[in-house]
Amino acid sequence: MTVMATLMGIDMDGPPPGDFGAAPEVPTQKQEPTPAPQSKKEPVPEPEDVEMEEPEDTSKEDADKLKAEGNTLYKQRKFDEAIAKYTQAWETHKDITYLNNRSAAEFEKGDFETAIKTCNLAIDEGRDMRADYKLIAKAFARLGNIYLKQDDLNEAVKYFDKSLTEHRTPEVLNKLRSTQKEIKIKEIQSYVNPEKAEEARLEGKEYFTKGDWPNAVKAYSEMIKRAPEDARGYSNRAAALAKLMSFPDAVQDCNKAIEKDPSFVRAYIRKANAQLAMKEYAQVMETLNVAREKDTELGSKNVNEIDQLYNKASSQRFQNIEGETPEQTMERVSRDPEVVQILQDPVMQGILQQARDNPAALTDHMRNPEVSKKINMLIAAGVIRTR
Known part of the structure; x- marks a missing residue:
């Protein structure tokens, strides 16, 4: 039976076939063979890291x-x-x-x-x-x-x-x-072109005559671009700007015109008008004094206009304020820097002292342009009174 069981592959010691309730077989652990003792060998030394010298990059x-x-x-x-x-x-x-x-x-x-x-x-x-x-x-x-x-x-x-x-x-x-x-x-x-500049000037003049100030400014600006060295363009634009109440810009244009042509009297007069509108009386008189000098050199063609504007500025500068007493007026005038400077001038003090004793002597002193300027200032301020 053992031989037959072996030939048929039946384990005679195991559970009978079909016995599923039996405990599973626990396999026996195989014992590994114990290694034979080996003789001790000395460790092989690691090869040393030898640094290879690279050739320098020259x-x-x-x-x-x-x-x-x-x-x-x-x-x-x-x-x-x-x-x-x-x-x-x-x-x-x-x-x-x-x-x-x-x-x-x-x-x-x-x-x-x-x-x-x-x-x-x-x-x-x-x-x-x-x-x-x-x-x-x-x-x-x-x-x-x-x-x-x-x-x-x-x-x-x-x-x-x-x-x-x-x-x-x-x-x-x-x-x-x-x-x-x-x-x-x-x-x-x-962009400079004298012919185009003249066309722009005539166009600006036409607009100015019609009272179209913005377009006049525009046309005169074109004239300036076409002829930047022509003082008339700046002076004409200043006149149009003054009509638009843009007085600082008008003064700036007049200064530019004077820079281009120092003998251009019309530019001085327009500058003085703009300064008068801004109530810069001292600057007005200074501008008009220069204008008078230039006009004299050219034959005094504008002397009446210059004098009228000068007197207007002088009267506005020292005119009485409503409700102000004469004493208050004199006190205000005496604080004007230009008037104070004139009164402190030793030469003018001598002239005024002489005029008190002999009023006719004042006329002789007025022949000097510089003295005349100062005396007119004092007359306008009310320091010197004429009858």
Whole structure:
């Protein structure tokens, strides 16, 4: 039976087939063979880390030597030789400083097209190798200088601005501002046209006659642009501005007209009228005194108008305030700086003392223009009373 069971694969010692309620067989743990004792071996030492010496990179030093040689040649104005040295330095070691130097030599040589290419190469290479912003800014600034030399002002402004974006320096900022100013000057000069200016003047005169002050100002402004050296444009615009009650602007235009033509009497008169409207009496009289001098040199054609305006300013300056007593008026007048200065003048004190004893002597002193001016001031202020 044992032989038959073995042939049929039946375990005679196990549970009978179909006996599912029997406990599962627990497999016996196999014992691993005990390793045979081994003889002790000495540990094998780890190989030592041997530092391999790399050859030093001398390309930078060599390139700097070439750059120094190029700088010496540059100072000697041997630009072709300097360019060769800078090129060799760039080929030895990639540093855009050498390209910037090469572009400087090309610029001084007058080879602007090549210098532009070198600057652009320096910018592109500098971007790729993440060069210092200051070096890239120098390349942009040199491009600006090149275009400025070629009188291409708009391109010069463009590259000066790019240089400042990379790195801001006072030198490049000043060049940018001066170039922008030059552009404006050229635009103004290109707009100058005497024929168009005369058309604008006549148009402004027509608007002024109709009482259309805003359009008159506009037309006279166009005249000024077309003929910036013609004093009439500023004086005419001042007259229109005064009608619009814009007295400070009118005074400013009159000053501009006087600057263009110091003998333009009409500009002085219009300035005095604007100052009178602003109750700047001392300034009115000062302006009219200058106007009188200029008018005398030209034949005294406007003397009556100047005198009338002067008297008007004088009377308004020292006129009695409603409800003010004569004593209060004199007290107020005595605080006027110009009146005080005249009364403290030793010469005027002597003249006034002489006039008290001999009133006719005052007429003789009035022949002196400077003394006449001061006496008229005192008369207007009520310090000297005439009958």
